[in-house]
Amino acid sequence: xxxxxxxxxxxxxLVSIFSKLDGSDPRHRAVLSSVCTRFCSLLRQHHRLLLPLxxxxxxxxxxxxxxxxxxxxxxxxxxxxxxxVVSESGFGSEDxxxxxxxxxxQKEHLASGVWSLSREQGSKLLARQFRDDCLYICDWPGCLxxxxxxxxxxxxxxxxxxxxxxxxxxxxxxxxKVKRKVDVGGCAFCKSEESWDLHxxxxxxxxxxxxxxxxxxxxxxxxxxGHVSGAWTDVxxxx
Amino acid sequence: xxxxxxxxxxxxLNAWCIKPVGGALVRQEPEYILLALMGSPLKKIMLCxxxxxxxxxxxxxxxxxxVIINNMIEDGSYNHEESKIPLDCVDSKTLKKVIDYCTHHxxxxxxxxxxxxxxxxxxxxxxxNGLYDLLMAANxxxxxxxxxxxxxxxxxxxxxxxxxxxRRIFNIKDHGFTPEEEEQNRKEYxxxx
Numbered sequence: 001x002x003x004x005x006x007x008x009x010x011x012x013x014l015v016s017i018f019s020k021l022d023g024s025d026p027r028h029r030a031v032l033s034s035v036c037t038r039f040c041s042l043l044r045q046h047h048r049l050l051l052p053l054x055x056x057x058x059x060x061x062x063x064x065x066x067x068x069x070x071x072x073x074x075x076x077x078x079x080x081x082x083x084x085v086v087s088e089s090g091f092g093s094e095d096x097x098x099x100x101x102x103x104x105x106q107k108e109h110l111a112s113g114v115w116s117l118s119r120e121q122g123s124k125l126l127a128r129q130f131r132d133d134c135l136y137i138c139d140w141p142g143c144l145x146x147x148x149x150x151x152x153x154x155x156x157x158x159x160x161x162x163x164x165x166x167x168x169x170x171x172x173x174x175x176x177k178v179k180r181k182v183d184v185g186g187c188a189f190c191k192s193e194e195s196w197d198l199h200x201x202x203x204x205x206x207x208x209x210x211x212x213x214x215x216x217x218x219x220x221x222x223x224x225x226g227h228v229s230g231a232w233t234d235v236x237x238x239x
Numbered sequence: 240x241x242x243x244x245x246x247x248x249x250x251x252l253n254a255w256c257i258k259p260v261g262g263a264l265v266r267q268e269p270e271y272i273l274l275a276l277m278g279s280p281l282k283k284i285m286l287c288x289x290x291x292x293x294x295x296x297x298x299x300x301x302x303x304x305x306v307i308i309n310n311m312i313e314d315g316s317y318n319h320e321e322s323k324i325p326l327d328c329v330d331s332k333t334l335k336k337v338i339d340y341c342t343h344h345x346x347x348x349x350x351x352x353x354x355x356x357x358x359x360x361x362x363x364x365x366x367x368n369g370l371y372d373l374l375m376a377a378n379x380x381x382x383x384x385x386x387x388x389x390x391x392x393x394x395x396x397x398x399x400x401x402x403x404x405x406r407r408i409f410n411i412k413d414h415g416f417t418p419e420e421e422e423q424n425r426k427e428y429x430x431x432x
Contacts, residue, residue: 005371006393006409013378016386020394028398031431034424035405037415072427110430 014039015046026074026115033068064225065158069189073136073156077111077143078188078229083154084197084221085145085231087183108188111143111154122157125220125230126167127205133167134160135228142232150211153232155220156188162226167203171196171222187223195221198230284308285323286338288331293323296338297345304341306381328379333372336362340385363392402432 009017018039021028033040080086115138122135137157145152159165186193198204198220208218211233220230282298301308311317311324326334340362347355363370370389377385397405406414416424425432 005368007411009374009409013374013390017390017393017397020390021398027431030428031400031402031405032397034402034428034431035409035414036411068427 011042014042018043018046026071030071030075064190069227070158072189073158073227074117074138075111075115076108076156076188077154078156079107079109080145080147080152080154080231081107081185082188082221083152083156083229083231084182084184084195084219085147085152085154111138111156113141113143113153114139117157121155125204125218127203130166130170130203133165135167136160137228140232145231149213150215150233155228155230155232157228158189159222159226159228162222162224165226167198167201167222170203171198171201182221184221184229187225187227188229189227190223190225192223192225192227195223195229198222198228282319284312284317284319286334287323287325288329288334289327290331292331292334294331294334294338296342300338300341300345303345304380304382304384306383308380326376326379329376330372333369333376336365336369336373337376337380337382337385341382344384359388363388 018028018032029043033043117136117138119134119136121137121139123131125137126133126135135157136159138155140153142153142155145154159167162168182195182197184195187195199208199216199218204218204220208216210216215233217235218230218232220228222228283295284298284301286294286296286301288294298312302312303309308324317324329337343358343362344355347358350358363373365373370392373385374389374393376382377389396408400408405411414421
């Protein structure tokens with residue numbers, strides 16, 4: 001297969017070949033951009049070719065939401081740690097599960113489920129007063145994690161213009177600011193070390209209640225750059 | 240007949256070119272009917288490979304598939320009595336294959352999709368050198384459907400492959416990333432290497 005000839009293909013032929021790949025599968029862009037700098041710059045030039053990337057046009061000059069980070073959001077599951085399902089210590093008053101786990105299973109990995117993000121899914125998550133904020137979340141069913149107690153469907157997403165959102169204002173609202181910050185081992189998508197608990201800040205829909213053991217039905221955490229990691233669980237059959 | 244707008248005649252013929260053959264209705268190629276009505280035999284043109292070998296092929300076959308050849312015929316730069324079209328960047332072996340492709344697709348365009356696809360798959364069952372030569376020829380002659388077919392084949396060669404494998408396929412010895420960038424990429428997407 002190692003024929004020298006294919007390295008002589010012109011840019012427009014390469015672009016034509018790339019455009020034959022399924023644009024909705026984000027792996028292609030991730031793989032091809034990493035093959036060589038030539039492929040990488042071709043894909044940047046012709047970014048509409050592969051992968052519609054619904055949020056990308058919202059982030060034209062955003063250094064905290066580069067195309068690479070947005071791409072990662074499509075197919076990288078944040079893992080049980082960053083989604084706040086387990087804590088690094090395994091114990092502690094903030095960890096309702098309270099069990100030790102091997103960290104290597106909790107970090108980010110290739111997500112199962114659908115790899116598209118949608119605004120619709122984001123607006124289903126947020127409480128009504130935040131309906132004007134633009135949040136993209138991966139489509140249902142997220143990345144399925146079967147744990148002893150219950151199933152967790154991990155999701156990830158991103159706010160557009162996070163610092164302009166009502167969610168951000170609510171999180172920074174004077175009195176209880178410190179209590180809303182949590183440690184989920186940093187953001188899976190950027191260098192941000194702190195995260196905010198959207199559930200305890202009443203940013204999520206009221207209808208998401210709690211399980212009998214005190215675990216929230218839906219949890220979500222957002223970092224300073226607007227990257228969201230969280231988990232859905234199945235709603236209890238009885239209230 | 241030659242005064243009439245060729246395109247509108249084509250459409251008229253397309254709509255009405257039905258003749259019964261052995262009980263089944265068969266569409267006759269409108270171009271052939273047009274030529275038959277004009278009273279001329281099927282015109283042939285001469286293509287000359289880089290090895291100076293001459294290939295005679297039906298004009299309509301090449302005009303239908305190659306934008307370059309179609310333009311040459313339309314603008315009158317090709318003289319049927321004397322000219323041959325020199326294709327200096329296409330060798331005989333590749334030119335013969337290109338002619339085969341165009342001829343088959345002209346004469347068999349009413350075949351069902353499965354049969355055409357099977358034929359195409361067999362047609363492209365060549366080594367990388369052959370595939371590259373066909374790609375260059377199809378690109379030069381601007382044969383859209385052959386180009387698409389080859390793009391699809393190369394796409395299938397790289398689809399789902401890991402980064403190191405794609406580098407081998409394209410013989411990319413120097414990927415251009417700094418050692419730090421390469422290390423960062425490998426850390427970021429270990430499952431893709």
